[in-house]
Amino acid sequence: MKTRFNMDTKAYDTFLQGLNEQYFVEKRGNQSDFRLYFDDLWLADTAVIDDVHRSHGAWAVDLIFASIHNPLKFIKRHITTHSCPKRAAQQGEFMRRAAAKDQRGTLSVSVNPLQVCKN
Amino acid sequence: MYNTKIKILNASVRLFNENGIDSVRLQQIADEAEISVGNLAYHYKSKDVLIEAVYERIFEEFHEIFRHYLKRPDLADFDIQISIYYAFFSKNRFYLSEFFKANNTTAPHYLQWQDCTAKMLLQLRSRLQFLVKNNELLPEKEPGQYELLAEQMWMSLVFFIPKSNMIGQQYDEISYKKNIWNLLKPYFGPEGLEEFRAMIVPVLF
Numbered sequence: 001m002k003t004r005f006n007m008d009t010k011a012y013d014t015f016l017q018g019l020n021e022q023y024f025v026e027k028r029g030n031q032s033d034f035r036l037y038f039d040d041l042w043l044a045d046t047a048v049i050d051d052v053h054r055s056h057g058a059w060a061v062d063l064i065f066a067s068i069h070n071p072l073k074f075i076k077r078h079i080t081t082h083s084c085p086k087r088a089a090q091q092g093e094f095m096r097r098a099a100a101k102d103q104r105g106t107l108s109v110s111v112n113p114l115q116v117c118k119n
Numbered sequence: 120m121y122n123t124k125i126k127i128l129n130a131s132v133r134l135f136n137e138n139g140i141d142s143v144r145l146q147q148i149a150d151e152a153e154i155s156v157g158n159l160a161y162h163y164k165s166k167d168v169l170i171e172a173v174y175e176r177i178f179e180e181f182h183e184i185f186r187h188y189l190k191r192p193d194l195a196d197f198d199i200q201i202s203i204y205y206a207f208f209s210k211n212r213f214y215l216s217e218f219f220k221a222n223n224t225t226a227p228h229y230l231q232w233q234d235c236t237a238k239m240l241l242q243l244r245s246r247l248q249f250l251v252k253n254n255e256l257l258p259e260k261e262p263g264q265y266e267l268l269a270e271q272m273w274m275s276l277v278f279f280i281p282k283s284n285m286i287g288q289q290y291d292e293i294s295y296k297k298n299i300w301n302l303l304k305p306y307f308g309p310e311g312l313e314e315f316r317a318m319i320v321p322v323l324f
Contacts, residue, residue: 009237016188016245020252023192056124057163057172083164 042067046074047109048100050092055081059088063099071109124162124172126152131173135213140170174228177211181235188242192253194311195318197246198296204276205295215281236277243276244269255311256303265306272302297323 007015046065053060058081066074079095082088100106130151134143145166149159163169184207187200218232247265250256259265275298283290300319307315 006234009241012238013241013245016241017248019189020245020249023189023249024252056175057168083162 042069042073043075045069045107047107048096049109050096051076052085052088052092058083059085061088061092061095063092063095065099066109068107068109070113071111072114123152123154123158126154127159127162127169128173128176131169132177132211132213135173136211139213140217145169174231177214178228178231178235180207180211185238185242189246189249192249193318194255194314198300198319198322201276201296201299202292205292208277208280212280212284215277236273239276240269240273243272250311254308255314256306257308268302268306272299275299275302293323 043065045068047068049064049066051062051064053062060081061079062076063079064074064076080088080091082091127148131143131148134147134151145159146156148169149156152159163172184200184203187196187203190196190199214232218229244266247256247269251258251265256265279295279298280290282288283294300315300323304315
């Protein structure tokens with residue numbers, strides 16, 4: 001079974017407190033907050049990463065489109081499911097190569113823009 | 120193909136509820152889903168894989184209930200969440216017997232159950248805190264009062280259906296929801312009581 005992202009109990013409690021608070025402190029947003037719905041130009045500058053993982057007793061193939069400038073900005077799309085891991089990996093590879101075709105060459109993401117602190 | 124998978128999972132849950140996971144054979148699941156065993160084996164290679172898929176779907180449904188937390192700041196919002204809890208626990212009754220008979224407490228699905236039920240308790244506690252802040256519930260008379268109430272509500276949400284089965288009592292969504300609201304009723308402030316009478320009483324009582 002794929003390990004699900006698990007939020008720590010204390011963090012979850014704080015998160016719920018934040019949700020409770022929003023009805024008392026938050027105000028209406030602006031029209032510009034909806035930019036994410038139509039502003040999709042950043043998708044032209046994305047690296048494509050294939051993700052093959054076990055899901056629902058089979059192997060799911062997902063493609064992740066991550067911005068090369070900020071890898072935290074990404075979208076994930078489910079492509080297909082196979083019961084055979086080799087076929088899933090092969091399909092993932094083909095789909096990644098097809099989706100990553102770009103006249104500028106293959107774009108890739110680096111861990112550097114994240115500025116990870118290793119202390 | 121996806122419909123067949125759903126059909127198999129639904130049939131599995133139905134049979135697991137009736138007979139327990141161990142005593143159900145793949146042939147029975149195939150018969151219940153009205154497909155051949157070959158077709159079943161095409162979608163799920165073994166019983167273990169099928170059980171894994173069933174658990175995965177159950178945890179997805181459980182997490183879906185958590186997403187219904189405080190979509191609106193009123194009591195009807197909580198009423199909707201109780202309805203979803205009822206649908207979930209009445210559909211997946213086999214989980215309790217599996218949970219209690221598990222010897223391997225480090226099994227992934229056992230740990231996930233623990234995680235989900237802990238989150239459920241946290242949500243109930245947090246909702247009570249919200250209702251106090253929103254003047255719907257009276258402030259705590261004694262420290263820890265609402266923590267205790269959250270635990271009682273949690274017990275009722277999880278064990279109401281097994282308890283009714285044990286004592287041979289009929290149950291339905293209304294009795295399940297009434298049981299929870301009756302726990303909460305003595306703690307309502309004037310505003311909460313007014314809202315309760317306007318939104319919940321006409322539907323349930």
